[in-house]
Amino acid sequence: GENVEQHPSTLSVQEGDSAVIKCTYSDSASNYFPWYKQELGKGPQLIIDIRSNVGEKKDQRIAVTLNKTAKHFSLHITETQPEDSAVYFCAAPNYGGSQGNLIFGKGTKLSVKP
């Protein structure tokens, strides 16, 4: 089955700086990679995702890059703001069953200092 590793576990940046979170996956057949943001006391919220047929996707200050050969994908947040402070999870699909499910990384706690 799929295994997802995420680094770093904590990340502290100054407001305005960039933040990068990296994940690796094990199953070369995986084809969909979402990133979730979880604020305190809330459920994970999808912020961006990428399919395996593209190498990069951007949405305003957020971008995700995918290297299929190396089996890793990264979240890039530019011009960070205090409201970006949250726990970020990467995920990859596990198609062991007919419906599939998501395998999550352990999360990265991002702190943006004003």
Added chain:
Amino acid sequence: EPEVTQTPSHQVTQMGQEVILRCVPISNHLYFYWYRQILGQKVEFLVSFYNNEISEKSEIFDDQFSVERPDGSNFTLKIRSTKLEDSAMYFCASSETTGLVGYTFGSGTRLTVV
């Protein structure tokens, strides 16, 4: 924007008691999931459900757990004879199609077993 609704937001129960966690998925979604997040840890898959039956379940989802779609709108997770280690956030998710795209999580139910 459509939401997945979970009730209650917080449930405290005594060890050995049964609890039912409730979820109302997005109305046109057909695929349903339960995930669990022990405090400070990653989100873990429990079970997926489609067409009134379980599609897949993880090792965590043992005979203590069951799921049901009792009517056209609710999706429930029942935990029989709760244990201290069942204390966690339980998230319901739904998606319109397979392939995990458009996965939406609810805000979760915090279960505390005392």
